[in-house]
Amino acid sequence: MSEPIISRSSYDTAKTRSDELWAKIDSDPSGxxxxxxxxxxxxxxxxxxxxSLANRVRLQDAGIETWVLVADYQVITDRDVIxxxxxxxxxxxxxxxxxxxxxxxxxxxxxxxxxxxxxxMLPFLSLVTQPELERNPTVxxxxxxxxxxxxxxxLLTYPVHQAADILFCGGxxxxxxxxxxxHIEQTRVIARRFNERYAGGEQVFTEPDAxxxxxPTILGLDGDHKMSKSRGNTxxxxxxxxxxxxxxxxxxTDSERVITYDPDGRPEVAxxxxxxxxxxxxxxxxxxEEIGDKGSGTLKVMTAEVLNEHxxxxxxxxxELEQDPGYLFxxxxxxxxxxxxxxxxxxxxxxxxxxxxx
Numbered sequence: 518m519s520e521p522i523i524s525r526s527s528y529d530t531a532k533t534r535s536d537e538l539w540a541k542i543d544s545d546p547s548g549x550x551x552x553x554x555x556x557x558x559x560x561x562x563x564x565x566x567x568x569s570l571a572n573r574v575r576l577q578d579a580g581i582e583t584w585v586l587v588a589d590y591q592v593i594t595d596r597d598v599i600x601x602x603x604x605x606x607x608x609x610x611x612x613x614x615x616x617x618x619x620x621x622x623x624x625x626x627x628x629x630x631x632x633x634x635x636x637x638m639l640p641f642l643s644l645v646t647q648p649e650l651e652r653n654p655t656v657x658x659x660x661x662x663x664x665x666x667x668x669x670x671x672l673l674t675y676p677v678h679q680a681a682d683i684l685f686c687g688g689x690x691x692x693x694x695x696x697x698x699x700h701i702e703q704t705r706v707i708a709r710r711f712n713e714r715y716a717g718g719e720q721v722f723t724e725p726d727a728x729x730x731x732x733p734t735i736l737g738l739d740g741d742h743k744m745s746k747s748r749g750n751t752x753x754x755x756x757x758x759x760x761x762x763x764x765x766x767x768x769x770t771d772s773e774r775v776i777t778y779d780p781d782g783r784p785e786v787a788x789x790x791x792x793x794x795x796x797x798x799x800x801x802x803x804x805x806e807e808i809g810d811k812g813s814g815t816l817k818v819m820t821a822e823v824l825n826e827h828x829x830x831x832x833x834x835x836x837e838l839e840q841d842p843g844y845l846f847x848x849x850x851x852x853x854x855x856x857x858x859x860x861x862x863x864x865x866x867x868x869x870x871x872x873x874x875x
Contacts, residue, residue: 554586564744
């Protein structure tokens with residue numbers, strides 16, 4: 518599946534704002550509030566970890582107020598069978614806490630537990646047109662990925678729901694990849710239009726900025742696609758050392774003996790080098806030079822070893838958390854309580870400026 522098309526000018530503008538955000542994070546992160554999260558579709562894998570989770574911990578530890586959405590309503594946007602959502606939420610919480618997100622510094626909350634958040638969709642929907650929603654390239658990509666020809670109403674309005682996620686809590690930092698930029702731009706438009714149409718130009722909502730990450734995309738072990746549970750090409754965070762080594766051993770490479778870092782010409786080999794580099798803090802080129810003509814077998818053994826070493830403390834913490842699901846859901850309930858307080862206040866302000874307080 519190809520990436521959604523983003524215009525060069527839009528990307529350049531977003532990149533400039535993102536660079537300014539990174540500079541502020543490094544100098545003074547006060548006043549920044551990050552909104553991030555995931556759909557609960559099961560346990561997470563190293564593609565999630567290296568692609569976004571590790572960066573969330575970094576931002577939390579930098580002092581940014583962190584809000585983590587458990588997007589349970591998004592599970593039903595593009596699928597007919599929802600599966601075990603309760604179990605998937607438990608797995609999602611386990612992985613997030615195991616990697617280092619701290620409930621004392623990060624607020625975890627679920628879509629379905631915050632009614633006022635979802636009620637914001639009604640005035641927000643009045644601010645966008647059907648063609649604008651249908652043009653959203655990320656929505657089109659989600660539809661194609663789901664293998665559907667007709668778009669459901671929830672998927673069509675997904676960008677508006679995401680705007681409510683971000684704006685209800687005053688989120689002004691949203692870590693995303695380039696393919697998610699259309700959603701952030703739609704959120705900025707909704708915030709701007711609300712302020713102009715309903716608040717007489719008063720800034721009820723602040724336009725958020727995308728924080729573009731330089732985190733790598735981890736390919737699946739088949740070497741053909743992004744790592745995906747549905748394709749069975751993953752290394753899950755919950756796997757043990759033996760399972761991880763076996764998975765890496767079966768990873769697709771090529772027949773060339775000398776190991777080189779060539780993402781375009783040798784994507785499968787480059788992927789293993791990228792994983793090893795993320796685990797060790799070294800460059801993939803340096804690791805490739807060290808292995809030299811020892812072949813892909815040596816590369817796989819080394820990658821499995823450093824990956825297992827890197828994940829060892831995360832997996833140990835994960836085993837502890839698995840023994841106490843009551844604690845996991847207490848974290849979510851506490852976050853839901855805080856999210857409801859904030860959402861009710863935001864909705865109250867919205868009703869006030871719209872003249873709907875009776």
